[in-house]
Amino acid sequence: MSHNFNLPPLDIEQYTLENGLRVVLNRDDAVPVVALAVYYDVGSRNEREGRTGFAHLFEHMMFQGSENVKKAEHFQYIMKAGGTMNGTTSSERTNYFETLPASELPLALWLESDRMRSLAVTQENLDNQREAVKEEKRLRYDNQPYGQIFDLIAEMIYKNFANAHSTIGSMEHLDDASVEDVQEFFRIYYAPNNAVLVLSGAFDPDTARQLIETYFADIPSQPLPPAIDVEEPREVAQTYKAWEDKLAPFPAFLIGWKIPKRRSPEFSALYLAGKLLYDGESSRLYQKLVKGEESVIQLFGFTDERRGPSSIYIGAIPKPEKDLSKIRDTIMTEIDDIAKHGPTADEMQKLHNQLINDMVRMRQSSQGRAQNIAEFALYDGDPTLINSEMETLLSITPDEIRSTVREYLDSENRSLLDVVPAGKG
Amino acid sequence: MKTAPGPLAPVPFNIPQAFTTTLENGLKVVIFEDSRLPLISYRLAFMTGDADDPEEAVGLTSAMASMLTEGTENYSSLALAEKIERLGASLSASSSDDFTIIAASTLALYNSEILNLLAEVLFRPTFPVGELDLYRRNMIENLKFQRSQPNFLANEQTARLLYGEHPYSRVSPTASDIEKLTSEALSEFHRLQFVPNNAILVVVGDVECGTLLDEIRGHFDDWERGAVLKGKTVETVSRQDPILTIVDRPGSAQSNIVLANLAIRRDDPDYFAVLVMNQVLGAGASSRVFMNLREEKGYTYGAYTRVDSKKLAGDFEATAEVRTAVTGESLKEFFYELDRIRDEDVADAELADAKNFLTGVFPIRAETQEGLTNLIVSQELYGLPEDYLQTYRDNVAAVSAAEVRRVANKYIHPQKMAIVIVGDAGEILPQAKEYASEIEIFDTEGNSMDIDSYANDASAEASDFSGAWKLSLDFQGQKVPISLNIQQDGINVTGTLETILGNGKITDGSVRGNKISATANTDIQGQSVEFVINGTLSGDDITGTISAAIIPDSLPFAGSRSA
Numbered sequence: 001m002s003h004n005f006n007l008p009p010l011d012i013e014q015y016t017l018e019n020g021l022r023v024v025l026n027r028d029d030a031v032p033v034v035a036l037a038v039y040y041d042v043g044s045r046n047e048r049e050g051r052t053g054f055a056h057l058f059e060h061m062m063f064q065g066s067e068n069v070k071k072a073e074h075f076q077y078i079m080k081a082g083g084t085m086n087g088t089t090s091s092e093r094t095n096y097f098e099t100l101p102a103s104e105l106p107l108a109l110w111l112e113s114d115r116m117r118s119l120a121v122t123q124e125n126l127d128n129q130r131e132a133v134k135e136e137k138r139l140r141y142d143n144q145p146y147g148q149i150f151d152l153i154a155e156m157i158y159k160n161f162a163n164a165h166s167t168i169g170s171m172e173h174l175d176d177a178s179v180e181d182v183q184e185f186f187r188i189y190y191a192p193n194n195a196v197l198v199l200s201g202a203f204d205p206d207t208a209r210q211l212i213e214t215y216f217a218d219i220p221s222q223p224l225p226p227a228i229d230v231e232e233p234r235e236v237a238q239t240y241k242a243w244e245d246k247l248a249p250f251p252a253f254l255i256g257w258k259i260p261k262r263r264s265p266e267f268s269a270l271y272l273a274g275k276l277l278y279d280g281e282s283s284r285l286y287q288k289l290v291k292g293e294e295s296v297i298q299l300f301g302f303t304d305e306r307r308g309p310s311s312i313y314i315g316a317i318p319k320p321e322k323d324l325s326k327i328r329d330t331i332m333t334e335i336d337d338i339a340k341h342g343p344t345a346d347e348m349q350k351l352h353n354q355l356i357n358d359m360v361r362m363r364q365s366s367q368g369r370a371q372n373i374a375e376f377a378l379y380d381g382d383p384t385l386i387n388s389e390m391e392t393l394l395s396i397t398p399d400e401i402r403s404t405v406r407e408y409l410d411s412e413n414r415s416l417l418d419v420v421p422a423g424k425g
Numbered sequence: 426m427k428t429a430p431g432p433l434a435p436v437p438f439n440i441p442q443a444f445t446t447t448l449e450n451g452l453k454v455v456i457f458e459d460s461r462l463p464l465i466s467y468r469l470a471f472m473t474g475d476a477d478d479p480e481e482a483v484g485l486t487s488a489m490a491s492m493l494t495e496g497t498e499n500y501s502s503l504a505l506a507e508k509i510e511r512l513g514a515s516l517s518a519s520s521s522d523d524f525t526i527i528a529a530s531t532l533a534l535y536n537s538e539i540l541n542l543l544a545e546v547l548f549r550p551t552f553p554v555g556e557l558d559l560y561r562r563n564m565i566e567n568l569k570f571q572r573s574q575p576n577f578l579a580n581e582q583t584a585r586l587l588y589g590e591h592p593y594s595r596v597s598p599t600a601s602d603i604e605k606l607t608s609e610a611l612s613e614f615h616r617l618q619f620v621p622n623n624a625i626l627v628v629v630g631d632v633e634c635g636t637l638l639d640e641i642r643g644h645f646d647d648w649e650r651g652a653v654l655k656g657k658t659v660e661t662v663s664r665q666d667p668i669l670t671i672v673d674r675p676g677s678a679q680s681n682i683v684l685a686n687l688a689i690r691r692d693d694p695d696y697f698a699v700l701v702m703n704q705v706l707g708a709g710a711s712s713r714v715f716m717n718l719r720e721e722k723g724y725t726y727g728a729y730t731r732v733d734s735k736k737l738a739g740d741f742e743a744t745a746e747v748r749t750a751v752t753g754e755s756l757k758e759f760f761y762e763l764d765r766i767r768d769e770d771v772a773d774a775e776l777a778d779a780k781n782f783l784t785g786v787f788p789i790r791a792e793t794q795e796g797l798t799n800l801i802v803s804q805e806l807y808g809l810p811e812d813y814l815q816t817y818r819d820n821v822a823a824v825s826a827a828e829v830r831r832v833a834n835k836y837i838h839p840q841k842m843a844i845v846i847v848g849d850a851g852e853i854l855p856q857a858k859e860y861a862s863e864i865e866i867f868d869t870e871g872n873s874m875d876i877d878s879y880a881n882d883a884s885a886e887a888s889d890f891s892g893a894w895k896l897s898l899d900f901q902g903q904k905v906p907i908s909l910n911i912q913q914d915g916i917n918v919t920g921t922l923e924t925i926l927g928n929g930k931i932t933d934g935s936v937r938g939n940k941i942s943a944t945a946n947t948d949i950q951g952q953s954v955e956f957v958i959n960g961t962l963s964g965d966d967i968t969g970t971i972s973a974a975i976i977p978d979s980l981p982f983a984g985s986r987s988a
């Protein structure tokens with residue numbers, strides 16, 4: 001029954017400006033709101049050794065003002081217009097986005113174009129944002145229990161430097177950066193031909209095209225950024241590490257596997273296997289560990305989706321006095337069961353309904369649509385994949401899930417990080 | 426283009442009125458047809474919540490709600506979870522101070538299935554003993570974890586100071602409350618509490634109203650009326666003087682500050698004026714306290730004010746997590762802003778910006794079905810006017826500068842506030858004590874502590890810090906020389922700070938016992954930087970820390986008097 005679910009395709013219009021800026025328009029008039037997402041093809045994967053943390057530092061710099069927008073004015077303009085905004089950095093890309101009342105489309109486009117054209121890379125802004133990044137690292141990583149484990153395990157899984165190092169990067173590297181380094185980074189990566197602009201929501205397409213032409217067309221293109229190599233051997237870099245965490249109140253562990261790239265058949269099969277293992281109260285591991293054995297306080301798992309080799313994680317914070325190795329045995333027993341027998345028919349039905357539900361819910365918000373479309377446009381060169389991706393996932397068979405789990409989620413070629421509480425008490 | 430472009434023609438956003446009816450048994454049904462996507466959301470809400478717990482059974486309402494989905498006459502906890510998730514749907518129940526809500530959402534094609542399951546957990550829960558045991562153990566474990574979180578500790582004290590014996594004073598049941606819960610008590614409470622004449626069913630989604638109403642009647646028409654059991658009404662605390670409550674959390678890098686007083690109920694006619702006032706003062710990243718404490722002073726990652734308005738009472742709070750060394754300075758800036766919004770009319774442009782934000786984000790909040798459902802549910806639960814959502818933006822737009830000032834004076838009381846600070850009490854006390862006439866200190870378990878053990882040095886006679894000091898600053902493992910020249914007059918200190926980066930001037934430092942605290946306004950490459958100096962004297966030696974907005978950690982120093 002779920003296979004016949006009929007979701008009308010989103011209206012997708014795409015074109016490229018002469019300077020190479022890729023534009024995607026997704027018109028949907030349901031609510032008088034417009035969402036803008038600008039994705040630059042630069043993330044921590046583009047950083048060289050000795051220069052880590054640049055992509056993220058740059059995300060901060062983008063709020064420090066440009067030719068016609070003063071420092072901190074960007075978010076004030078947006079808020080005063082009744083909008084919301086933010087920016088984030090990952091291994092794959094740096095994104096900037098805002099959602100505004102439909103009538104404020106010109107403001108959003110003007111703000112994004114001004115900083116794409118003329119970011120104010122000054123010594124003062126650089127010094128100031130270096131300190132802000134240090135503050136952020138302290139707050140979000142160094143001063144949080146378990147705050148560093150995801151960066152640590154990435155270093156254990158990946159051998160290639162481009163994949164292994166963290167997005168927050170090294171504070172020493174940031175200190176070494178000169179204004180010239182940062183200006184050069186901007187010139188190379190923040191060029192219109194290295195970006196995707198997506199509009200989703202209530203707008204008149206002709207007006208939108210005209211505004212985009214007015215604001216973005218005269219931004220000069222740049223030579224393509226240097227090619228990067230993200231290839232990995234099959235083996236993980238390191239299989240075991242014990243990590244002393246001063247802030248952790250309880251022991252914990254995290255297991256990670258290296259898996260093929262996003263949207264490969266293998267990645268998709270493992271994404272679905274992961275949902276069966278750790279997603280929701282009916283998932284296999286929730287029922288075994290939180291319910292059956294009553295051995296864990298918290299269970300979690302997720303896939304880290306990358307254009308190159310990617311990863312899947314399962315972690316737990318056990319209850320006091322519980323045997324960690326026994327919990328890991330339970331996890332591996334369930335994985336082995338899927339590797340031998342595959343998902344049950346009930347589980348396949350659950351997956352199908354959840355995939356449809358997720359896809360429909362994602363479509364509700366203009367910003368959700370804009371960001372999903374931007375990923376397909378930037379990573380795959382095809383924004384219309386948003387209309388076919390659900391069918392692709394629905395067509396994965398139980399046997400594909402079984403064989404992929406057997407091939408990739410074994411107990412040898414994986415990284416295990418043990419978190420050992422090392423606080424005062 | 427040099428200047429920001431103006432807006433296009435505004436696009437109206439019209440929320441149609443919902444269909445409303447009341448069944449014979451008193452259940453109010455609100456249906457809102459929303460065919461944007463094939464989804465449906467349900468909220469079955471009871472007008473009683475944690476505040477209506479029986480006095481001898483605190484935590485009963487929230488336990489009952491959580492346990493509804495942990496076993497019924499026809500399904501075990503596992504079978505229920507599988508059944509719900511196999512539909513790709515969700516179904517859960519929870520309680521807040523005022524309400525108990527069963528929430529469900531699903532793809533429209535599984536509407537009948539999810540409605541069946543909603544009725545199953547509503548009418549036939551069994552509260553299995555084994556599941557309740559697990560719930561109790563996990564809750565107690567979780568409570569231990571909560572006590573390590575500074576936010577929890579600050580909220581606990583704030584609620585106690587504002588609400589006293591009122592049930593809103595409880596932020597969580599205690600371990601012994603949780604241990605007392607039994608399956609029998611939950612069953613009995615469920616039978617008494619879940620009556621249709623105390624409930625509202627809100628449905629938003631891709632449905633045909635008439636068809637759905639028939640289906641709803643099929644499930645709910647036989648549900649029998651009953652008496653509505655409300656909790657005891659208790660007075661909140663009427664405070665005449667400021668009080669300072671410190672929760673000592675030794676070794677904290679930050680002070681969690683909460684300044685609070687009682688304010689308005691959710692249905693108060695002043696709600697919109699208070700909403701706009703709070704937007705100007707502290708609700709967002711372009712509001713006054715954020716611009717002052719974070720953007721200008723760099724004391725904190727974020728500083729905000731908030732208005733929490735519930736059914737029976739409400740409060741106003743100003744909050745920030747600041748570096749310990751600037752706790753006193755942060756209080757000073759908070760009170761400056763609280764006074765300013767009371768004493769001066771807000772400028773036209775600032776008022777317009779605040780109102781634009783509130784009216785502009787309103788449609789963004791209504792974009793998703795969950796967002797729209799929450800708006801409709803709160804309108805119904807708080808008994809707001811029928812056209813509340815339709816007139817929301819007009820009501821915001823109508824607030825004047827005079828009204829902002831009026832409600833600021835009516836609902837913010839700087840002279841009668843509860844000041845709660847979680848952090849290092851020894852460091853906080855000397856910085857904060859001047860702000861309150863009554864002071865109390867607790868440990869993180871809630872035990873009252875002896876103030877004198879923290880206050881000894883403060884009451885002692887001021888030591889003599891005057892003279893020239895040669896100090897060594899530890900900057901990331903490197904020793905950096907700095908010097909201080911201090912002139913002292915009683916407890917007041919002036920002088921200079923000399924560093925290799927530039928020199929600073931101290932104009933209003935102070936001495937308490939053997940402790941000195943001072944701020945040096947320093948010029949570094951044309952930029953003005955405030956260094957906050959905190960030191961402790963021992964003979965002719967001094968140790969302490971220096972901090973500034975531009976350095977993430979405070980830097981330790983040590984040295985001695987040279988002349």
